[in-house]
Amino acid sequence: xxxxxxxxxxxxxxxxxxxxxxxxxxxxxxxxxxxxxxxxxxxxxxxxxxxxxxxxxxxxxxxxxxxxxxxxxxxxxxxxxxxxxxxxxxxxxxxxxxxxxxxxxxxxxxxxxxxxxxxxxxxxxxxxxxxxxxxxxxxxxxxxxxxxxxxxxxxxxxxxxxxxx
Numbered sequence: 001x002x003x004x005x006x007x008x009x010x011x012x013x014x015x016x017x018x019x020x021x022x023x024x025x026x027x028x029x030x031x032x033x034x035x036x037x038x039x040x041x042x043x044x045x046x047x048x049x050x051x052x053x054x055x056x057x058x059x060x061x062x063x064x065x066x067x068x069x070x071x072x073x074x075x076x077x078x079x080x081x082x083x084x085x086x087x088x089x090x091x092x093x094x095x096x097x098x099x100x101x102x103x104x105x106x107x108x109x110x111x112x113x114x115x116x117x118x119x120x121x122x123x124x125x126x127x128x129x130x131x132x133x134x135x136x137x138x139x140x141x142x143x144x145x146x147x148x149x150x151x152x153x154x155x156x157x158x159x160x161x162x163x164x165x
Contacts, residue, residue: 001073001096003089005066007117010038011081014071041066041079050077067092088117 016039021032041048049064056062069078073095087107091097116124
């Protein structure tokens with residue numbers, strides 16, 4: 001199961017940790033706590049590339065790609081991650097295609113066909129839905145009946161006040 005990253009990702013990878021250190025004031029001993037954190041895999045950073053496709057890094061003409069895989073399913077240079085694939089990962093082999101296909105009903109986004117990232121496509125979708133909602137008048141169920149009842153009540157109160165005076 002191997003995928004090529006189309007956009008930069010924060011992925012949960014093996015052996016990526018952040019260490020918190022503090023010194024106990026009473027004993028003077030160092031206390032260390034390690035937390036697993038996701039790793040940024042930047043498609044524009046040559047240090048993250050698993051495959052260099054050519055060009056000169058110093059001249060800025062270098063090209064490369066990041067291939068990720070699940071543990072025990074990739075090749076030696078691939079970055080091992082755990083978790084589900086994202087819509088911005090293009091499957092490289094048949095096993096990855098099958099797994100990605102199982103998520104298609106959730107994604108509704110295909111990186112091969114899109115000119116923007118998955119997150120930008122979600123923002124665009126929300127903007128379209130907001131524009132549609134704003135263009136339609138607000139419809140509240142039973143509003144006309146409520147207005148008519150309030151008008152009758154106001155008229156009845158007016159008649160009662162006229163009688164008292």
